[in-house]
Amino acid sequence: MxxxxxxxxxxxxxxxxxxxxxxxxxxxxxxxxxxxxxALELLGKREFxxxxxxxxxxxxxxxxxxxxxxxxxxxLAEVILLTGHASVESSIEGMRLGAFDYVLKPIKxxxxxxxxxxxxxKKDVHNQKxxxxxxxxxLRYW
Amino acid sequence: xxxxxxxxLQRKIILIVLVVSLAxxxxxxxxxxxxxxxxxxDKIEEQIRYRAKAQAEAVDVFLKERITLLNTVxxxxxxxxxTDEQHLSEIFSVMxxxxxxxxxxGIINNNGQQVAYMGPYDLLxxxxxxxxxxxxxxxxGIYISDVYFGYRQLPHFIIAVLRQENQNTWxxxxxxxxxxxxxxxxxxxxxxxxDAYIVNKAGVYQTQPRFDGEILSKSHLDTALFGREATVIExxxxxxxxxxxxxxxxxxxRWLLVISxxxxxxxxxxxxxxxxxxxxxxxxxxxxxMTTVFMTRLFVRRLKExxxxxxxxxxxxxxxxxxxxxxxxxxxxxxxxxxxLVVVMQKIxxxxxxxxxxxxxxxxxxxxxxITISKIDHHLDRIRKVVHNxxxxxxxxxxxxxxxxxxxxxxxxxxxLENYARINNIDIQTDLASDVPIIANDQAQLQQVFLNxxxxxxxxxxxxxxxxxxxxxxxxxxxxxxxxxxxGIPKDQQKKxxxxxxxxxxxxxxxxLGLWISYDIMEKMGGTIMFENKEGKxxxxxxxxxxxxxxxx
Numbered sequence: 001m002x003x004x005x006x007x008x009x010x011x012x013x014x015x016x017x018x019x020x021x022x023x024x025x026x027x028x029x030x031x032x033x034x035x036x037x038x039a040l041e042l043l044g045k046r047e048f049x050x051x052x053x054x055x056x057x058x059x060x061x062x063x064x065x066x067x068x069x070x071x072x073x074x075x076l077a078e079v080i081l082l083t084g085h086a087s088v089e090s091s092i093e094g095m096r097l098g099a100f101d102y103v104l105k106p107i108k109x110x111x112x113x114x115x116x117x118x119x120x121x122k123k124d125v126h127n128q129k130x131x132x133x134x135x136x137x138x139l140r141y142w
Numbered sequence: 143x144x145x146x147x148x149x150x151l152q153r154k155i156i157l158i159v160l161v162v163s164l165a166x167x168x169x170x171x172x173x174x175x176x177x178x179x180x181x182x183x184d185k186i187e188e189q190i191r192y193r194a195k196a197q198a199e200a201v202d203v204f205l206k207e208r209i210t211l212l213n214t215v216x217x218x219x220x221x222x223x224x225t226d227e228q229h230l231s232e233i234f235s236v237m238x239x240x241x242x243x244x245x246x247x248g249i250i251n252n253n254g255q256q257v258a259y260m261g262p263y264d265l266l267x268x269x270x271x272x273x274x275x276x277x278x279x280x281x282x283g284i285y286i287s288d289v290y291f292g293y294r295q296l297p298h299f300i301i302a303v304l305r306q307e308n309q310n311t312w313x314x315x316x317x318x319x320x321x322x323x324x325x326x327x328x329x330x331x332x333x334x335x336x337d338a339y340i341v342n343k344a345g346v347y348q349t350q351p352r353f354d355g356e357i358l359s360k361s362h363l364d365t366a367l368f369g370r371e372a373t374v375i376e377x378x379x380x381x382x383x384x385x386x387x388x389x390x391x392x393x394x395x396r397w398l399l400v401i402s403x404x405x406x407x408x409x410x411x412x413x414x415x416x417x418x419x420x421x422x423x424x425x426x427x428x429x430x431x432m433t434t435v436f437m438t439r440l441f442v443r444r445l446k447e448x449x450x451x452x453x454x455x456x457x458x459x460x461x462x463x464x465x466x467x468x469x470x471x472x473x474x475x476x477x478x479x480x481x482x483l484v485v486v487m488q489k490i491x492x493x494x495x496x497x498x499x500x501x502x503x504x505x506x507x508x509x510x511x512x513i514t515i516s517k518i519d520h521h522l523d524r525i526r527k528v529v530h531n532x533x534x535x536x537x538x539x540x541x542x543x544x545x546x547x548x549x550x551x552x553x554x555x556x557x558x559l560e561n562y563a564r565i566n567n568i569d570i571q572t573d574l575a576s577d578v579p580i581i582a583n584d585q586a587q588l589q590q591v592f593l594n595x596x597x598x599x600x601x602x603x604x605x606x607x608x609x610x611x612x613x614x615x616x617x618x619x620x621x622x623x624x625x626x627x628x629x630g631i632p633k634d635q636q637k638k639x640x641x642x643x644x645x646x647x648x649x650x651x652x653x654x655l656g657l658w659i660s661y662d663i664m665e666k667m668g669g670t671i672m673f674e675n676k677e678g679k680x681x682x683x684x685x686x687x688x689x690x691x692x693x694x695x
Contacts, residue, residue, distance in 0.1 A: 011482070019486035025495050042446055084480060106484040109491055 004045070004120050005029040009066065010054040010082065019052075020046040023110060036061030036069070043073050050119045052112075053099075054082045055090050064094055071098050077127060078119035081109065152442045157274065159434045164427060171423045179412055186408045187386065190401055191372040194388035197330040197338060198399040204326055205394050206319060208244075208301055209284060211237060214427060216305040216314040224249050225258040226313070236463045243322040245298065248688075250313040252525075261317070263294050279304055279313055283614050286395040289348045290322070297357045298319070299348070309400065324349045327399070335404035340397045341365060348397055363387065373420045376405070379455070387626075461622040462665070465640055471663055472642045474533035481662050487522055490515060531655045532642070546583040548613055549574040555592040559600065570666040575614040582692040587663045591671070594656035595624045595683050601647060602628035602681070619669070619686040621685075631673065 006028055010016045016032035023030035029046075033039045037060055037141060040053070055063035061071040065083035067079055081102035100119045103112055187502050198284050215233055234247045246261020254271025279285035285302040292298065302315040327349045330338035339351040350357045367375050368389035379385045384405035389398045406413075468669045494515050496502065505511070556570055563570055599609045603626050610625045631639060638644045640661040645654030657671075664671040669687045676682055 003614055012485060014485045018485070018492045022488065022492050072679050084477070104530070105480060106485065106487045 003028055004049040005031070007039060007042065007051045007077075007115065008032040009034075009036065009046040009051065009057075009063075009083055011035065011057040011059075012054075033058050034139065036058075036063070036066030039066060040069050043070060043077070047074060049123055050078050050100075050116055051079045052082060052116075053079050055094065055102075064090055064097065065096055067094055067099055074121055078123050080112075080115055080119055148446055151445075152438055155438045155441070155443060156434055159438070160431060163247065163430050163434070167423060167426055171419055175416055175419055176284075178415065182409070184411045186403075187374045187388070187407075190386055190388040190403055190408075191374050193332075194390040194399060194401040195326070195372040197401065198390035198392055201326060201340070201399060202393045204323070204406045205301070207288065208660045209286075209303065209315070209394070211240075212301060212303045212314055213284075214317055215216070216303050216595050219256075221249065221251070221305075221307055221310060227260075228512060230258050230260045233267075243319045245317040245319050248315045250311075250315055252280075252303075252311050256315075257312075265293065268293070275300075275302065280311070288342050288346070288395070292336070299323075299568075299637070320349075330401055333403065333407055336405045337402045338400070339371075340392070341400050342398070357503070358492050363389075363398075365389070365399065367396055375557065406597070412418070461637070461640075465658070465661060468642055469658070476529045479525065480529050480554075483525060485521065487519075487526070490519055490522060494519070496642050511529060528653050531653055531659065540621050543582045543690075543692070544585060546585045548581050548588070548622065548687065550615060551585055551588050552592055552611060552622065555589055558593065559596050562597070563600050563609070566600060566604065567602055567687050568600055568609060569607070570609045570611065573610065573613075574613045578613050578615045578620055580692065581620065581687070581691060582690045583667065583687065587667070588687070591660040591663050591685060592622070592624075599624055599626035599628070599658060600624050604628070617689075618689055622685045622686075622687070623682055625676060625680060625682040627676075630675040630679055630681045636673075636675075640671075 005096075006023055008016050008019050008030060010019075010022075010032075011034055013034060016034060020030045020032040025036065026072065033042055036057060039053070040061075043051075053063050053066060053070070057063060061069075063081060067081070070077060070079060075098075078097070078098050078100040079094075081091045081094045081099050082105055083102050084105050091099070095102065103115060215237065218234070219229075224233070228248065230249070234244070237247070238244050246259065246263065246265070248256045248265060249258040250270055254269045254273070254276050256266060256268045256270065259266040270291055271583065275285050275287055279302045283304045285300075286301045288301075289297050289299045298317050298320050300315055300317050302313050302467070305312050305314060327338055327340055330336075331352050337352040339361075340348040341361050342348055342361060343363050343365055345363050347355060347357050347361055353505050355361065367373070368391065370391065372388060372390045373391045374386060374388045377385050377387060386405055386408065388401045391398055401636070433441055439675070446618075491518065494512075497508065497511055498513070502508065556572065558572070590645040595610070596609065601610070606672065607627045609627075610623075612623045612625075615623055635646070640657050641654075644652040644658075646653075664685060664687075669685065671683065671685050673683045674679055
């Protein structure tokens with residue numbers, strides 16, 4: 001049973017493939033896509049707990065646009081932004097738009113995991129609230 | 143080479159200015175003198191010419207008077223009356239008392255026989271028939287002789303007039319007193335060198351000249367040079383220099399009255415003027431030369447100073463341009479390295495993950511693999527740090543403005559490093575001015591700069607030393623100085639300290655980016671960062687932060 005699900009979005013194929021492999025090895029349900037469009041398509045089909053999203057993706061949608069769309073499709077999915085040094089300002093804007101946090105490339109898994117865990121916790125708390133709210137609501141009808 | 147350039151310039155300016163200013167002065171002086179001298183000379187010539195003419199006329203009048211007198215006496219008496227010695231003596235004394243200047247008087251009959259004589263010499267009975275003048279007076283009626291010695295061995299001249307009495311002709315002859323005549327001529331001698339005399343057509347002196355020879359000797363004047371009017375000629379005379387001669391032909395005898403004057407004497411007024419002019423011009427020249435040399439030197443010195451300043455500024459500009467270019471290049475290189483690094487690090491992580499799997503655990507060299515991977519990981523980490531620093535995200539951001547207390551920031555930074563300093567037995571002393579204003583700036587960036595500088599100071603000293611940190615404020619800047627008593631920065635390294643990757647520290651200890659980043663931060667803030675080696679030992683870094691007061695809330 002996987003702990004939780006992560007969607008990795010980055011235009012660097014080698015990076016996505018390796019990161020997904022490493023996450024899977026840690027029994028995380030990880031899926032990688034190479035563009036913002038693909039990510040949105042996939043998010044339309046299934047739910048993810050955490051999205052790791054590269055801000056700078058040349059050609060096609062960039063990270064910030066993708067982030068806005070993600071928040072429309074799955075408002076509860078927590079987004080962690082991947083940023084190069086030149087785009088720290090964009091990541092600050094991303095956080096204003098609802099991203100959970102950002103990490104600087106190149107990342108070490110040890111640095112990434114705590115943030116993913118926090119993001120998941122946040123989402124979990126949120127989900128529990130929703131669940132209890134639902135329970136309360138169904139109890140009312142009951 | 144540079145110096146000779148300035149010396150050349152100085153020489154050129156001095157030369158040009160001198161030529162341009164001196165040439166007109168000398169030309170003007172020369173022209174004025176020349177014109178003035180010409181006018182002066184004309185004036186003198188005019189004067190001497192006038193004098194010659196006036197004197198000649200006076201002599202003419204004198205001679206005419208004598209002739210008239212003789213004619214009057216001859217025409218109003220008969221030969222018989224005049225041969226009466228008593229009568230002749232009376233007439234002679236009347237003539238001398240009224241007009242004078244007669245030495246003797248004689249009556250000569252048409253045979254040339256002197257039939258009557260009145261005078262100091264015994265000339266009665268002498269026959270003049272053979273004398274050349276006798277024929278002349280007979281044919282022309284009047285005769286004035288040149289001066290000659292004659293029987294009496296004294297220079298004199300005679301005037302003779304012819305009397306036609308019925309069928310008989312006779313001649314009345316008188317000798318003119320040479321002293322009286324000479325005195326009239328000599329009255330025109332003026333000054334120390336002025337002379338006046340009469341020469342005949344052949345140039346023989348008819349009166350005693352003041353200088354230049356004796357009466358009846360030949361003068362060196364060429365009488366052909368003198369025309370009908372009063373003429374002035376100029377001749378060089380051995381000892382006297384230029385001599386001016388003015389000559390005027392007398393009307394009756396063909397005698398030339400000459401007035402001479404040494405040019406030098408007449409020109410003495412001009413000489414004084416010339417000397418005064420020369421003195422003025424020379425003084426003027428000296429003043430111009432001195433002023434020119436002085437001003438040019440001053441000018442060239444100023445120019446040199448300005449050039450030096452500009453050169454220093456250019457050097458500084460070039461240096462900061464170089465740093466900026468290096469910065470840009472560094473950043474783009476770092477960026478390019480970063481992208482593959484991202485992948486490589488994941489791949490290494492993945493290999494590490496895979497080594498945990500069961501079947502690989504049995505591999506013989508598992509430990510080697512693990513060590514190798516961790517080594518690679520370690521060094522990748524170093525690359526990552528360098529790239530991080532190069533791209534230094536903090537300084538890529540626009541500075542965030544907040545209220546910053548520089549003293550407070552310094553104290554915080556010192557707190558961070560206090561332990562490190564104490565371990566190395568380094569004392570940090572502060573002298574922070576209390577009037578340093580609160581400014582609007584980016585505290586994190588300033589702290590980074592101070593951190594870099596203070597930790598550099600600690601590293602420079604390495605063990606046992608003193609760091610002095612000072613803050614003070616000027617009108618426009620807050621100035622922070624951080625001095626250490628370490629070995630200072632060697633001369634050959636001074637230019638490089640702000641360049642990226644320049645470090646004197648061991649590989650693991652410093653990346654060589656600290657000062658570069660600090661420089662960049664200060665530059666972006668509109669401040670400066672400089673250093674100088676202290677006299678003795680150690681170096682001082684000076685940070686100037688522009689004072690921008692925070693907006694009032």
